[in-house]
Amino acid sequence: MDILRFITCGSVDDGKSTLIGRLLYDSDSVSLDVLATLEKKRSATNSTDVDLALLTDGLKAEREQGITIDVAHKYFTTPRRKFIITDAPGHVQYTRNMVTGASNADLAIVLVDARQGVIEQTRRHTLLASLLGIRQFVLAINKLDLVGYDEAVFQKIVADYQEIAEQLKLAHVVAIPLSALHGDNVVKRSKHIGWYHGPSLLEHLESVPVPADANPHEPRFQVQYVIRPQTEELPDYRGYAGRIQSGTYSVGDRVRVWPSGLETVIDVIEVDQRAVASATAPQGVVLSLRDDVDVSRGDTIVPITAHPAVVRELEATLCWMDERPLRAGRKLLVQHHAAVVKASVTTILQKTDIETFESQGTDEAKLNDIVRVRLKTALPLVVDEYRQNRATGAFILVDEQTGATLAAGLVAATDPEYFTQEVPVEPIFSI
Structure with missing residues (x-):
């Protein structure tokens, strides 16, 4: 039985934790003792429904604030497939957590509140998931019950997101209308959305192809x-x-x-x-x-037949995670799995505009900026371009003095000429 790793991402209060809770609850993947605990909490609050978000909100501080801050992992199995779920936080200041969660995912569920539509975090998380090599996307338009299950609202959001899919050349996007709170189209198809004839979310997750973990031809x-x-x-x-x-x-x-x-x-x-x-x-x-x-x-x-790049200079895409801006000349450490070497950022080549996805010149990277840089290392690194091998094409940048993580990095090129090549992809958008 194969395993599908997927991440739920989106803005604050889009219902990510409730969606995961509904998946677990309606697929009978919650143990009896956990169900008993949820029932006790429901009785204590005199609520008519079980709070499904509690199945993923693991920290007391998070529950007190009513938000999910850290990355939560959950596991469940159906007769057709095993699943590993990552619930990423929606706050923009926790983009680093989303990057961590998406780095090992095969599929991204991008949640959109039907009342809010596509917003900046929708674009940011889609861009990051695309950069991190995710090829399968689900546009989950949630809280349809709050807009009367209106098809026109759904179609408007689909049209807006399709522009993002075309800009980023996303190969596979499936749009699903749902209400996580009431279970519409999460595990079972909804009677309230008669105009939708596609699969439920779980049906799609059970049938979507699982990509190979890594490049089998380059050990x-x-x-x-x-x-x-x-x-x-x-x-x-x-x-x-x-x-x-x-x-x-x-x-x-x-x-x-x-x-x-x-x-x-x-x-x-x-x-x-x-x-x-x-x-x-x-x-x-x-x-x-x-x-x-x-x-x-x-x-x-x-x-001896394999061909990794052994380099002291490379170009990389960074998601900058530090409050202190990055400028050219900054000295830091590159940690590539167990290898740690001193390095410096010699040039900041460009920054990606979240609204347009276009590249623009810049001389610094601020918190959560996505930039392309050139790095020079003190000792050789053995790497691959991220598009060829996700496992060996990723690294982090670390502060020499404090040990704090400064950025998540993806090797974009070890050969500047190759870096400039475009690989056309025809977008496929399904409803």
């Missing part, structure tokens, strides 16, 4: 830990632990260790302390190599 493995027990039983053992980020590794593969470029052969692959003949992404493994070569935390081991 990648970055060392997270070097294991050297140096015990009497294992005096000379040396293993390299980490997660296979893409592709397949087999015993006997001739590999190269980057950035040093040293060559050797895989002697042993261990999964859960058992020797195996091969392993595939995203398995966690320990590799043992035939030769005593110098391998450190953050190094990348790939077959």
Whole structure:
């Protein structure tokens, strides 16, 4: 049974937590003890309905404010598929949380309040989800009950969002009218929306294709830990632990260790302390190599036929997350999984306008700005362009003094000529 990872995003009070709660509740994915707790809270507040948002709002402070601040994860299963849900906060100041949640998602549910229509956060979250490699979108027009289930309202929002889809060249967008509060078109099709003949939200989630996790033709493995027990039983053992980020590794593969470029052969692959003949992404493994070569935390081991970029300069798209603006010349750290290197931002090339999605010149990046920059690192990094491999094309920028996360970054290009190429995509919008 495959797994679909999806994120719900949108503005504040669009009903994301209620929608997830409805999905869990109506698909019988809530345990009996949790149901009993919800019933107690309903009785204590003399409410006629269970507060479904409580199924995702995990922190007391959040519930007291009536908003969801952190990223919440929920899991449920139907007979057709397993699901991992990420509920991202709607406040603009928590855009960083949305970026974190979307980085591993296969599909984005963009919620729009039927009374508000498409607003800035709708555009911002759609842009970020698109940049983060999400290809499947659901435009979930919520709270249709508050506008009398009016088809004209639905069609107007669809038309407005279609402009965004065309601008961003979104390949697959499905629009679904619903009311999360009353369960219309969430799990079961609604009797109140007779003019809509498409699937319910859950029906669509169960049938949408799940993309491959990574590029299978370019194996990648970055060392997270070097294991050297140096015990009497294992005096000379040396293993390299980490997660296979893409592709397949087999015993006997001739590999190269980057950035040093040293060559050797895989002697042993261990999964859960058992020797195996091969392993595939995203398995966690320990590799043992035939030769005593110098391998450190953050190094990348790939077959000699693979072609990662080993660079000290690259272009990247950043979502800036710090109150202090970014300007050219800023020194910081690039953390690419286990690899951490000193770097500087040599140039801020452009900023994306949230209203028009057009690029404009700028000399700084402010909080939540999306900018394209050129980075120079003190030591080589082994990366891929994000469009080719999401696992190895993402990184974060970290403040050298405080250790605070400054930005989420996506490798846009290691070759400036390639960076300027356009890849046309015909948008497909379904209702």
